[in-house]
């Protein structure tokens with residue numbers, strides 16, 4: 012057994028398995044395979060059912076061949092972006108699924124592998140791509156994006172209070188020479204922050220690294236196409252479960268589920284409905300499900316996790 016296998020603790024594992032209401036003959040999608048923690052639990056509950064696993068990181072696909080080896084007769088692995096979910100389902104010959112899970116963000120093995128450039132603790136070339144075949148790297152973002160763009164992403168995606176000062180420091184430094192490594196970037200970020208901010212419990216570069224990672228991977232842009240394709244391809248009664256780790260992601264998921272759960276949008280003054288719009292899903296989590304004390308003690312990463320679940324409506328019941 013390889014040591015990397017267990018470096019990712021699956022978040023809200025029991026809650027996701029409950030939410031998906033897995034049937035042994037059902038068809039399921041894990042759109043964020045990672046180290047296959049959730050996929051293993053799904054795969055072992057299937058008999059004649061199928062599980063389609065997607066990840067944009069080839070390392071996840073390779074690791075899953077070993078992790079999911081006992082169940083490969085019912086598992087299909089696809090290297091790709093879940094924003095192209097419709098194509099992945101078609102490629103796998105799946106017309107409709109009974110449950111889909113998306114556990115967003117990065118996996119611990121991605122953070123732990125210093126060479127990937129996600130970590131502000133270890134020196135590496137500025138990369139941060141989940142998909143090593145994608146064209147945009149952190150090096151490009153840091154060295155080529157304008158001051159305004161850098162400030163915007165640091166502020167919006169990182170909720171970084173010192174976004175203007177950090178963006179200015181990056182632009183000033185790159186005028187001397189290109190910024191090449193993670194620890195060089197950490198020094199620049201720290202140089203733009205007041206001493207009190209450097210003494211805070213959280214690492215001073217944490218928010219900026221998160222922001223750059225979200226930008227490099229287009230993490231927010233991938234959500235709307237994934238959410239609408241997921242709902243479109245769920246069978247009636249099928250469940251969609253999404254775990255987010257960032258308030259912007261959670262807002263996108265919450266609003267999409269709310270919008271899809273709304274029926275008629277005619278003005279109240281209309282005597283009869285003319286829009287004909289029917290709800291596509293029922294939201295099962297008015298408030299998101301969060302981790303309990305036991306999980307939080309074991310896995311600090313679970314602290315910001317929020318699970319939202321919706322169920323596909325049966326058009327004949329409406």
Ligand SMILES: C[S@@+](CC[C@H](N)C(=O)[O-])C[C@H]1O[C@@H](n2cnc3c(N)ncnc32)[C@H](O)[C@@H]1O
Nearest residue numbers: 021043045046047048049066067092093114118
């Ligand atoms: C938090 S981890 C998933 C962990 C997994 N549930 C487990 O239990 O091991 C997120 C994974 O999703 C992948 N990922 C993130 N965004 C993606 C996207 N748009 N398309 C496909 N995979 C994505 C990442 O590469 C990473 O491996």
